[in-house]
Each structure stands twice: as structure tokens, then as C-alpha cells.
Amino acid sequence: GAGVSQSPRYKVAKRGQDVALRCDPISGHVSLFWYQQALGQGPEFLTYFQNEAQLDKSGLPSDRFFAERPEGSVSTLKIQRTQQEDSAVYLCASSLEWGEVYTFGSGTRLTVV
Amino acid sequence: GIQVEQSPPDLILQEGANSTLRCNFSDSVNNLQWFHQNPWGQLINLFYIPSGTKQNGRLSATTVATERYSLLYISSSQTTDSGVYFCAVSTDTGFQKLVFGTGTRLLVSP
Numbered sequence: 628g629a630g631v632s633q634s635p636r637y638k639v640a641k642r643g644q645d646v647a648l649r650c651d652p653i654s655g656h657v658s659l660f661w662y663q664q665a666l667g668q669g670p671e672f673l674t675y676f677q678n679e680a681q682l683d684k685s686g687l688p689s690d691r692f693f694a695e696r697p698e699g700s701v702s703t704l705k706i707q708r709t710q711q712e713d714s715a716v717y718l719c720a721s722s723l724e725w726g727e728v729y730t731f732g733s734g735t736r737l738t739v740v
Numbered sequence: 741g742i743q744v745e746q747s748p749p750d751l752i753l754q755e756g757a758n759s760t761l762r763c764n765f766s767d768s769v770n771n772l773q774w775f776h777q778n779p780w781g782q783l784i785n786l787f788y789i790p791s792g793t794k795q796n797g798r799l800s801a802t803t804v805a806t807e808r809y810s811l812l813y814i815s816s817s818q819t820t821d822s823g824v825y826f827c828a829v830s831t832d833t834g835f836q837k838l839v840f841g842t843g844t845r846l847l848v849s850p
Contacts, residue, residue, distance in 0.1 A: 669843050
């Protein structure tokens with residue numbers, strides 16, 4: 628597609644519920660990144676994929692967070708047993724190669740109640 | 741890890757005014773990008789500028805890598821320029837995880 632597409636745009640989850648957030652990167656983009664943006668803050672790195680390989684997951688805040696990109700295109704970020712502190716905007720970005728310009732999606736705003 | 745500080749934190753301008761936003765970073769970088777986050781939350785890439793000077797319409801940016809800072813210039817500001825401006829850098833030589841600065845919140849009033 629023309630841009631990075633994320634869904635859903637908004638998600639309200641009850642505490643303890645599992646959620647799955649989807650990212651559809653620009654076709655042909657090798658690199659895919661997930662970021663978390665808390666209210667009033669800059670985005671913070673969560674994880675990085677090069678094609679289907681998850682090369683860095685050092686930013687994932689806990690083992691409740693899991694990301695995959697099984698065929699090297701669409702990626703899913705899963706959060707198990709959501710907590711209130713997980714409330715944030717989750718942003719996906721892709722780039723043609725590493726070191727290149729990032730294109731961000733519109734994000735998924737997750738609210739845990 | 742690398743520290744990225746942006747100034748000023750907040751800026752209010754009258755439409756038509758010019759402004760300069762600054763980004764200071766604490767280590768040598770291989771990647772530096774400026775982003776505009778609009779009021780709807782969309783992050784738009786403005787410049788990929790690890791060094792040198794670039795211009796795009798009313799916007800221009802300069803990075804002085806040896807002195808560890810970058811400047812974003814906005815001329816003849818418009819209300820649509822409102823939002824938050826982020827500088828993001830990477831020190832990595834392999835895949836480049838961007839570290840975002842603290843942001844500058846800009847409000848342009850008519």
C-alpha cells in the first residue's frame with residue numbers, strides 16, 4: 628500500500644484482557660519497528676524486525692508483550708493480561724532498509740480500563 | 741544511552757512568524773530524522789539529516805554532527821504547522837533504532 632496501515636485505530640480493553648494490534652507496512656519494506664508513545668512523551672522503541680527475523684526486542688517492557696512478523700510483511704503486537712500502565716499509543720514504522728527514512732503508521736491508541 | 745534534548749519545549753507563534761527549533765544530542769550519530777506529529781497523532785518524516793543542510797519549501801534543517809546539534813527552521817509559519825516536532829537519532833552502525841527527543845510543542849495562531 629501507499630503508507631503504513633495500523634488497526635484498530637482505537638482499542639479499549641478491560642484489565643486482564645489480551646489484545647492484538649496489527650501493522651501492515653509499505654510493500655517491500657524490509658525493516659519494521661514498533662514504538663510505544665505514552666501521553667505527552669516521545670515514542671520509545673519496543674522491537675525491530677528485518678523481514679521475518681526479530682533482531683531486537685530489548686524495548687519490550689515485560690514478557691506480556693510479544694511481537695511477530697511470520698511472513699516478513701504484516702506484523703502483530705500482542706499484549707497479554709493488559710494492565711493500566713499499558714495504556715499508550717502503539718506506533719509501527721517501516722523502512723526500505725536500515726538506516727533509511729522511517730514511515731510511521733497512524734498508531735493504535737490502547738486504553739486499559 | 742544517548743540523550744536527546746530539544747528546545748524550547750513549547751512555542752507559540754503568530755501566523756507568518758519564523759522559528760528555530762534545536763536538538764542537542766550527547767554522542768555521535770549515524771542517523772538523525774526530524775518528525776512532525778500533527779494534532780491527530782500522525783508522525784510525518786520531515787528530514788533525514790545526519791549531517792549537512794537540507795531545505796523543503798518553508799522548512800529547512802541543519803545538522804552540525806561534530807558539535808552534536810541539529811536545527812529545524814520554520815519560515816512563514818502556518819496554523820497547519822501546529823503540533824509536536826521530534827528529533828530522533830541513532831548511534832547504531834547496524835540496524836538503527838531511533839531514540840526520540842523530548843519534543844517541541846508548537847502552536848501557530850491565526
